[in-house]
Amino acid sequence: MAIQVPTETELAPTVSRRDFLAFCSLMAGALALPKSSEELIRNALTNPKRTPVIWLELQDCAGCSEAFLRSSSPTAAEVVLDILSVDYHETIMAASGRRAEEAKEATIAAGGYLLVVEGSISLDEDAGYCCVGGKSSVQLLKEAAKNAIAVVAVGNCATFGGLPKARPNPTNAVGVMDLIKDKPVLNIPGCPMNPVNLTATVVHFLTFGALPAMDALNRPMFAFGHLIHDNCERRGHFSAGEFVKDWGDEGHRLGWCLYKMGCKGPMSYHNCPTVRFNEGTNWPIGAGHPCIGCSEPGFWDLETYEPLELVEFTPPSQYPGIVPPEELITPVGAAIAGGTLGLIVGAAGAFAYDMVNKKSGMELKHDDELTGPEEHPDSK
Numbered sequence: 060m061a062i063q064v065p066t067e068t069e070l071a072p073t074v075s076r077r078d079f080l081a082f083c084s085l086m087a088g089a090l091a092l093p094k095s096s097e098e099l100i101r102n103a104l105t106n107p108k109r110t111p112v113i114w115l116e117l118q119d120c121a122g123c124s125e126a127f128l129r130s131s132s133p134t135a136a137e138v139v140l141d142i143l144s145v146d147y148h149e150t151i152m153a154a155s156g157r158r159a160e161e162a163k164e165a166t167i168a169a170g171g172y173l174l175v176v177e178g179s180i181s182l183d184e185d186a187g188y189c190c191v192g193g194k195s196s197v198q199l200l201k202e203a204a205k206n207a208i209a210v211v212a213v214g215n216c217a218t219f220g221g222l223p224k225a226r227p228n229p230t231n232a233v234g235v236m237d238l239i240k241d242k243p244v245l246n247i248p249g250c251p252m253n254p255v256n257l258t259a260t261v262v263h264f265l266t267f268g269a270l271p272a273m274d275a276l277n278r279p280m281f282a283f284g285h286l287i288h289d290n291c292e293r294r295g296h297f298s299a300g301e302f303v304k305d306w307g308d309e310g311h312r313l314g315w316c317l318y319k320m321g322c323k324g325p326m327s328y329h330n331c332p333t334v335r336f337n338e339g340t341n342w343p344i345g346a347g348h349p350c351i352g353c354s355e356p357g358f359w360d361l362e363t364y365e366p367l368e369l370v371e372f373t374p375p376s377q378y379p380g381i382v383p384p385e386e387l388i389t390p391v392g393a394a395i396a397g398g399t400l401g402l403i404v405g406a407a408g409a410f411a412y413d414m415v416n417k418k419s420g421m422e423l424k425h426d427d428e429l430t431g432p433e434e435h436p437d438s439k
Contacts, residue, residue: 079104089259089334090271090281103266104142110265111172113163113203114148117196118189118223118232119178122251123214124150130254142265146172149191160192163203170206173264175257179216179223180238181230188230200238209243209270210235213257215353218246218277225359236277245270246277250353255334256282276356278328287324287350290332293317317344321364323352 083100087093116124128151145151147163154162166172178196181188186195194202204210212235215221223232236244247256260279263271271279288294296302297316304310304319318325327350335342344350352358 085255086259086262089255090263096266100262100266104262109142109144110208111144111146111166111169112148112175113146113166113172113207114175115177115199115203116149117176117178117180117199117217118230119214119216121150121177123177123217123249123257124148126251127213127254127257130258143173143261167203167206172207173261174203174207174210176200176203176210176212176217176235177214179220179230179232179234181223181232183229183231197238200235204239204242207242209245209264210239211245211247211257211260211270212236212277213247213252215248215250215358218248219356221250222359224357243270244277245273245279247282248278248354249329250351250358253282253329253331253334253336256330274328278354282330282334283328283354285328285330287327287329287331287344290330291324291344292332293344311347314347317347317349319366320349321362321366322349323355323358323361324350327352327354329354 080097080101083097083104084094086100087096090096114124146166147159149159152159152162178189180186180196180200182197186197189196191199212218216223216232217235219234220228220232221234223230224234234246236246245260247253247260249256256279259281260271263269263279263281271281274280274283276283288297291297293314293316296310296314297318301310301313301315302319303315303317306320316322322344324344331342331350332344335345349364351363352361
């Protein structure tokens, strides 16, 4: 059942002008757009024509739906569900059974909708491990994608297979982009995905009529363009060689770097440090738990508390150059050289033995899917 289209007058009591303007400003910031883009966003979101949405739930836990419906400032229901026409979503729609399926079929026939997919797709046993209304997850996905403008996969299960694909992968689970090749597919991984990233993607689509720029794994660059390690609030402790070595030790109480506790921040591309969760109040590393890499392929098969080999994440090219010995070294050059050595000794000295004796926990050994940490996948 489609959500009835509200007029601007009907919207007014729900979202104040101040909240709406703050939302447009937040979206411009999340999308890394100039402040001048706020007016474009405002105009797009006040357009009375709303884009229909079909939201499928396949092999999932509904965690991404729950995260999205609990987003705030303002809430998803106050903004996104007022600018979209959610014609089908098993968890939140009023209709059920035949009426629900008829609503979906009517939207598919009309075309011009966004398809959001949550959960992985099963291929084994004639794709019979996940069935809804007598149809397999493969059938449901292909039918729903047929007339879609674009497909947005949310959560690690829909993007990369997630938990269902973890060894031994009994259902032969795959992600959306493994099956849909004739439509643009955008991935918003996470376990669960951060609702800000989905909202920003929808706002970009409504404002510019296209999906945002993506990396080689089809993730939006505005949200997955930088390593968590680059923006982590504990990065200073990493550079100083200050690491937590045991749960509850002094370093843990003081908020030191969690690398030695298996933090996957140095190989995970995500905007968690800047966007955070629960109205921006906190995130896993801020709460004292290492990143588990939930935005990366195959993260369920990784050793959660196995440290990474950081020699791969601190290439010398990141540091200022040092004047060759045969040339005159100026006082400025000497100061740069001294600072550089201090950075290298501070961090590298603390984990040098790991780089020599331990094999990286992030080698491409999990289905050959993991993205190497040395550089971000090329932007499309």
